[in-house]
Amino acid sequence: xxxxxxxxxxxxxxxxxxxxxxxxxxxxxxxxxxxxxxxxxxxxxxxxxxxxxxxxxxxxxxxxxxxxxxxxxxxxxxxxxxxxxxxxxxxxxxxxxxxxxxxxxxxxxxxxxxxxxxxxxxxxxxxxxxxxxxxxxxxxxxxxxxxxxxxxxxxxxxxxxxxxxxxxxxxxxxxxxxxxxxxxxxxxxxxxxxxxxxxxxxxxxxxxxxxxxxxxxxxxxxxxxxxxxxxxxxxxxxxxxxxxxxxxxxxxxxxxxxxxxxxxxxxxxxxxxxxxxxxxxx
Amino acid sequence: xxxxxxxxxxxxxxxxxxxxxxxxxxxxxxxxxxxxxxxxxxxxxxxxxxxxxxxxxxxxxxxxxxxxxxxxxxxxxxxxxxxxxxxxxxxxxxxxxxxxxxxxxxxxxxxxxxxxxxxxxxxxxxxxxxxxxxxxxxxxxxxxxxxxxxxxxxxxxxxxxxxxxxxxxxxxxxxxxxxxxxxxxxxxxxxxxxxxxxxxxxxxxxxxxxxxxxxxxxxxxxxxxxxxxxxxxxxxxxxxxxxxxxxxxxxxxxxxxxxxxxxxxxxxxxxxxxxxxxxxxxxxxxxxxxxxxxxxxxxxxxxxxxx
Numbered sequence: 001x002x003x004x005x006x007x008x009x010x011x012x013x014x015x016x017x018x019x020x021x022x023x024x025x026x027x028x029x030x031x032x033x034x035x036x037x038x039x040x041x042x043x044x045x046x047x048x049x050x051x052x053x054x055x056x057x058x059x060x061x062x063x064x065x066x067x068x069x070x071x072x073x074x075x076x077x078x079x080x081x082x083x084x085x086x087x088x089x090x091x092x093x094x095x096x097x098x099x100x101x102x103x104x105x106x107x108x109x110x111x112x113x114x115x116x117x118x119x120x121x122x123x124x125x126x127x128x129x130x131x132x133x134x135x136x137x138x139x140x141x142x143x144x145x146x147x148x149x150x151x152x153x154x155x156x157x158x159x160x161x162x163x164x165x166x167x168x169x170x171x172x173x174x175x176x177x178x179x180x181x182x183x184x185x186x187x188x189x190x191x192x193x194x195x196x197x198x199x200x201x202x203x204x205x206x207x208x209x210x211x212x213x214x215x216x217x218x219x220x221x222x223x224x225x226x227x228x229x230x231x232x233x234x235x236x237x238x239x240x241x242x243x244x245x246x247x248x249x250x251x252x253x254x255x256x257x258x259x260x261x262x263x264x265x266x267x268x269x270x271x272x273x274x275x276x277x278x279x280x281x282x
Numbered sequence: 283x284x285x286x287x288x289x290x291x292x293x294x295x296x297x298x299x300x301x302x303x304x305x306x307x308x309x310x311x312x313x314x315x316x317x318x319x320x321x322x323x324x325x326x327x328x329x330x331x332x333x334x335x336x337x338x339x340x341x342x343x344x345x346x347x348x349x350x351x352x353x354x355x356x357x358x359x360x361x362x363x364x365x366x367x368x369x370x371x372x373x374x375x376x377x378x379x380x381x382x383x384x385x386x387x388x389x390x391x392x393x394x395x396x397x398x399x400x401x402x403x404x405x406x407x408x409x410x411x412x413x414x415x416x417x418x419x420x421x422x423x424x425x426x427x428x429x430x431x432x433x434x435x436x437x438x439x440x441x442x443x444x445x446x447x448x449x450x451x452x453x454x455x456x457x458x459x460x461x462x463x464x465x466x467x468x469x470x471x472x473x474x475x476x477x478x479x480x481x482x483x484x485x486x487x488x489x490x491x492x493x494x495x496x497x498x499x500x501x502x503x504x505x506x507x508x509x510x511x512x513x514x515x516x517x518x519x520x521x522x523x524x525x526x527x528x529x530x531x532x533x534x535x536x537x538x539x540x541x542x543x544x545x546x547x548x549x550x551x552x553x554x555x556x557x558x559x560x561x562x563x564x565x566x567x568x569x570x571x572x573x574x575x576x577x578x579x580x581x582x583x584x585x586x587x588x589x
Contacts, residue, residue, distance in 0.1 A: 016415070126530065127545070127564075131557075134549045135311035211424055215531060218426050219546060234426060238535065241445065245434050252427035260422035267418060 007272055017268030023261025031077035040068035042075040042228045051244045061246045063236070069250055072228035076251065079229050080258060083144055084210035090148030091209075092202050095155025096194075100186060102156070103163030113156065120153040129212055133221040143222045147209050155201050162194040169193075196273040204266035207259045214255045230255050286573065293569045298353075300565040304558050305349060309342055315362050315552035336362055349558070358562070359555035363547070368559035372541060375528075378448065379540035382532070383525035385460030390467035391518060397468070398475025399502065405480060413472055420469025429462040429535035446537045459536040463529050467521045474517050478510035485509075511582050519575035526571065527564035 011017045030037065039057070046066035054061040060069040098117075102110040129146055136142035166172060172189050180188070216222040217231025225232060230251040237248025316332040317324070333339045337348070352359055358368035401413035436458060437445025448455045482488065483506060491505045492498075528541030537543075541560065548556035 016418075127527075127561075130530065130546070131307075131549055132311065134552075135313045207422065211422075214424055215426070218424075219530065219534065220550075234430065238430070241430065241434055242438050245438065248430045249434060252424070252430045256423040256427045259424065260419055263418055263422045 011268060011272050014268045014272070016264045017272075020261050020264030020266075020268060023257060024265055027077055027258050027261065028081065030074055031081050034071075034074040034078055038068070038071035038074050040071040042067065042072045043226050044068075051240070053244070054246050060250050061244065063233075063247050064240065064244075069233075069246060072233060073230070073250055073254055076228040076230045076233065076254070077258075079140070079223060079227065080210055080213060080255070083140065083147070083213045084206045084262075087144050087147035087151065087209045087213070088202060088205045090144075091151035091205065092155050092198065094149070095152035095201075096159050096191075096198060098152065099156040099159025100163055100191070100194075103160035104167055104182075104186065104190065110160075114160070117153045117156050120150065121157075125150065126212070126215060129216060130219065130221060133216050138216075138221045138224050140223050140227070143213055143216055146216075147212055151205060151209060155198065155205070158197050158201055159194055162197055163190055166190050166193045200266060200270045200273055203262060203269055207262035207266060210255070210262065211259050286577070289569075289573050289576075293566070296569065297562060297565055301349075301353060301558065301562050302346075304561045305346055308554050308557060313552045315554055318552040319362065358559035361548075361553055361556040363551045363553045363556070368555050371544065371556065372559055372563055375539060375541045375544050378538060379526065379528050379533075379542065381451075381456060382459055382463060382529065382538060382540055383522060385456050386463035386525060386529075387467065387518060387522045389460060389464040390471055390521070393464070394468045394471025395475050395507070395514065397472040399479060399507070401472065401476040402479035402483065410476075413476065417469035417472045420465050420472075423465065425462060425466070425529075425531040426535050428465050429459070429532060432458045432462055433535070446535070448536075448538055459532050459538050462535070463525060463532045467517070470517050470521070471514060474513050475510065478513045479506055482506055482509045508582070512579060515575060515578050515582065519571055519578075523568045523571035526567045528560075 044067060046062075049058075049062050049066035050064055052058050052062040052066075054069075058068050058070065060073065062068055063072070098113050102113040128150060132146045132150070133142055136146070167190060172185065175185055175189050213222055213229075214231035214234075217229040218235045220232070220235065222231055223229035225236075233251040234248050234255070237244070237246075237251070240247045315336060316329055316338060319332055320329050330339070337345060340348075349359070356369075358372075360366065361368050361371055364371055397413050397416070401410040404410060433445040436443045443457050444455050445458070488501065488505050491501045496504075528543075528545050530542040530546050532538065533540045533542035534546065541563075544556070545560050547553070548560060
């Protein structure tokens, strides 16, 4: 059997992978179909319907401005996934670029990049995120940039170590002996062989980014009202924990489900694709 | 002893570097403390007065010189927003944070080691898989979700414990925040304990201990756990160090009056002296905890002591 085929068969038999795929798939579907699935405008204020308990026309109740919590939750899924995904793409791109630079060309570039990586990974990440997000004022763009620009450390270190191994392989030496230019060598031979661990670190990283966005929004430093961000919805609901607990609990649970789904997926992929990187990715 | 003294000496330049970097970062990033204090409707004269009062109208190099001179005397300056010495502000909040951090770490060590030990007894068993899924869940659930769930369950529904706040040193207020803060550490410690125990379990000395007919409890404590302890201590040290610096999210959910909420307030109000002081304080704690962990390694493993 080809290794790729046996690998996907093993993944399909892994309950963790299946559960993760179902959770993530469900949320992605909810996000895509949010406008169709929502019966109410997520921003539509209706003071006559304030703080209605879950049930009837509002399966998850309404908030203090009479907005439908389920509709806001569905639209919040778009926001959460969009930020998690785009920030992770940015940091993966930076991480792969710097990791290849360091691992393939070695020398001074390697030393500088790895010291910068150590510094970034040593800093308490939430504190750094809070400081930068606060400096640029709470906004989605600021959160995206902060997460994207701060999250490449793990990927860079991972790719570098992978490149260090691959560049010594015989097929790379052979290609170099044939006189292939560096760019072709990199894209044709080195990079494709580093892809597995990158996919794993990307998946686990989406979970981290979603969690970070939710935390920043919870602290009032992410998406600003009335945007339906899960983090800020949960924060807003804290004041109503006694009278209208669904306001805080629904978005808080949604975040947990999404992050758990991505982590399950990442964990299963790690076991299947790159077991040697356990505990180092993301 | 000489080792400890050398490490403490090496900490001074490190702390100075952290202080300089924080000072620089704060002045490079956008955000004007005077503007944050003057509010939305300000006039230029007020703004200029506040800037002069805070010493922000001087050249940056002069500001830095003054900051370093004060620092050398152990003076962290006066907070912009609270108009109180930074040192006093931090020290007044720290006991609360220390209490929360110690409570959380105690819970995490006990439950994490127990769960990890349970999982390692029979790898692949139902208990093992439950612990492994549970620990993944533990690191996935955001701190504030755990906090809100616990506060709702025990504070609102069952009315067993106060859902938030802190009243003097009443221990009932500590339970929910400490439990919340502990979950991610518990998950991590359980994972590390399991992996570490499984690695040690295959060693000859464990087989010998069992063959000697030692009681299983003694084999576990004296031979397995003692030899698997180093990775566990590493995780515990790193988490305890970060908790001591204040847990912004947990403290926010429960209205806990610790360093974490002070940090959040300092950052959102652009309180430069307070931010600088807190970052320096965290770095010092981090160095101290790391030193303590290294000393523990030496106590746990004679081979480390020799080198």
